[in-house]
Amino acid sequence: MSSRIKYLTAAAALAVTTSSFAGEGAATFQADFLAGKLSWQNVVQEAQKEGAVQFYYWGGSDELNVWIDSVAVPALAELGVKLVPNRITGTKDAVDLVLAEAASGRGIGEGSVDAIWLNGENFYTLSRQTMLFGSFAQVLPNADNFEWDPADQRSQLNFRDFGVETGSQEIPWSGEQYVCAVNRALVSTDETLKTFDDLKAYLEANPGKFTYVKPPNYVGNTFVQEVVYSFNPDGTGSAPFQKSLEDLGVDELARLAAPGFEYLRSIEPQLLGAASGNVRYPEDAAASRGLFANGETHIHCEFGLFAVATNRANGSYPETAEEVVFPAGNMIKNKNYLAIVANAPNPAAALVFANYMASVDAQASKLEVIGYPAGIDPWKLSATDAQRLVEAAPPHFGVTQDELDANIAPDTNASLVDVIEATWLEFIERKATKPLAEIMASAAADLAR
């Protein structure tokens, strides 16, 4: 512990001063709440006493920011809680802040982050570092809007986040699907892609007209994961990738992923910019969208079940963009969540906030205004409420909701995602000549340190 004290002084430079008396009340509240001693009424009263909630989220979408400011903030003000949006460029920034503050000795109630919008690796990191408030998702009043019956296969998205048990330490907020769009002015219906072999054929006829976002950005990782699923040599698709790295083993992962990585290598000479010697992997979805809107690429993939509708409307996709069911059977669908941090300064207000976000009102409005699919499960709602969600949903172009639903696959286990992205950097970007198994083994060893 004494070494801890030493680096406290150093890390104090990073931290901002905080009230030292905040800890005790928050600790009692956390213990009482998690023990089930508090009624919802008590929580709301405590939240009003706390007054504000510090919400950290990726602030890169104007639509989302406007929705938070014009819908969520007033709704929470009515509940007596001031929602303070902290917009960050990457969710990892919030995770880093939480970890740095915890390391500087900020205990329960003394942090500066209450709630974070996250999923996957970021949740995995926080849960591994035991920096989460506790199991709250199933005890909120609006928990009724979710499927919690483990016997129902559809409940998996509420229990597992990138294959990691959520332990109800986060509550689903939205459910997204990885959808590729084509520019119909350039890609005829005969050329519609269904498989990665179709993509390769298209690229051979139209070199340079596609690229994918560069891993470790999650939009790029997901593309790589879909490739790996589709080329799974056992033909079992996503199934083996649900296991953790420990259970699956690095050698098995390398065997299953090798054909996918070979495919990625084989299409590289046909990607955007390859002809002039510099393959261009855009840094994020926005950069890739720009290429697509300019007609530099004909196909663009990102997370967003309704991304085509939203982005056609705001001009960041070409007006002729349409969705395609690609890769058939392996379109990754996951949920994203709201988590409450262990040392949240306003835990009660964070709970009230999470509960509001899980309400039908918030979910329907979010779907209608920004096209983020509902995180709540429609079959758990009353007929009227379920109908509200149907009516709020933006339109699809070229495909139906049923076709999109019929081709989903689950996301990859978070412990594998880290290895897969490190492997991409080594195998594709740095063009390592070592065998894939060796690259994966050293990546896994690095991550385990």
Next chain:
Amino acid sequence: MQLATQPSGQLSTGATDRGVSRPVWLTLVALGPVTLVLGLLFGGACLLAVAQSLGFAPWFGINTFPDFGYFAALWGGGMFWNALGLTLYYGVVSTAVALGLALLLAQTLVKSFPGRALYRFVYKLPLMIPYTVGIALAVIMMGNGGMMSRLAATLGLISDPAEFPRLLHTHSGWGIIAVYVWKQTPFITLAIYAVLLGNGQEKEEAAAILGANRRQIFFGVTLPQIMPGIVSATLICFSFSIGAFEAPFILGGGFPDTLPVMAWRYFNDANYNLQAQGMATVVSIGIVAGIILFLYLTAYRNFERRRGRV
């Protein structure tokens, strides 16, 4: 910022400093804020960066201080040297081009020509516009979906905007260099122009009367006078360029990246062990910048000594 202007006679002859004695406490108060900011914020951050690069980051579960392994891994790999080469290439080329343009511009501005008053204002515009706007302009103008390529396609010079020569996102870095030159030319011009204005034209005229040609006047009379301005302005521009992140990140050619982008990628990696590696990269940028600063200033001092000015 006042860059190496010559004393103009009345302002700072040094007499005021020596003539009026100030109480010690007043000096301390005057120096205090800057010392505090430099010492705590800059010095503290420097120390922390060095400590982290040597394996001291307990908040990410790393504490192997002192551990030179991160530097060894970094300097031992080819990636670092590629990145260093690219970083220096962008820094040197953009500073040299900006200096060339600034020399021409500053010497033209001291002479009178029609529209000089307007021009003297216009050339300073990029100074007031942030780098990020310059980067956005480069994307809009120079990209393969940008104005230049579309114009070329519309005029029938090429059949598809994609055929336009790639200026952005290549390792030749024309986009990055263009942004730096656009922003830094007026800055260097300002520094040189101020010296030229302060000196007046008399010495050049005298040299011309004595029969010196334009080349001789420039190298024998003008250049030695503006040398301090050139040195300080190019140093500031160069050290900014090699430490800057946005332009190479947005306009660069991807892997291999420049050193600042490489550091950012380490920080952004899911693997927290790479935090220390990233910090070692940042410290390496500092070391490289320090070495270059030292060599440059030594060379400049030798230049002045040869001329007998120091």
